[in-house]
Amino acid sequence: MSSLPITTALLGLGLALAIMWLLRRDHLHAAHGLFWLTVAALAALLGVWPGLVDRLAVWAGIAYPPALLFLVAAIVLLIKALHADIMNTRVEREVRRLNQRLALLELEQSTPSMERDVP
Incomplete structure (x- = not known):
């Protein structure tokens, strides 16, 4: 596995963690958080299966x-x-x-x- 898929998957997971932190701190509305969590999940998915x-x-x-x-x-x-x-x-x-x-x-x-x- 090359470093690009690993990097993409880690970026997706990092984005998901950042969004969860923003949701927990009430800096991001839940509906907007759901959209961004979907984006992060897709980035992680494309990183795992390029x-x-x-x-x-x-x-x-x-x-x-x-x-x-x-x-x-x-x-x-x-x-x-x-x-x-x-x-x-x-x-x-x-x-x-x-x-x-x-x-x-x-x-x-x-x-x-x-x-x-x-x-």
Whole structure:
């Protein structure tokens, strides 16, 4: 076994350990951690079985196997970026609505009520 598969497998395992540490310290949300753990597992899997990329490339009809890795990585990163933008938009919308509710509550508290003036 050459040093490249060993290095790739160790990098995948190291990434998985780092992600587990981030999850345990609550620095990373569980849903995001699951995505990155999957990436780390795939890196470790490709490190242990480097011929898997060649087989998948032949099955997909791609002549240059590393091109398959780059294609899949680009697609996964684009999907991850799209998902992050969707989540960011959702959070911004919720913050805007909460600010509007807070402004209405502050307005209600600052204006004198007719009910409080009646003895």
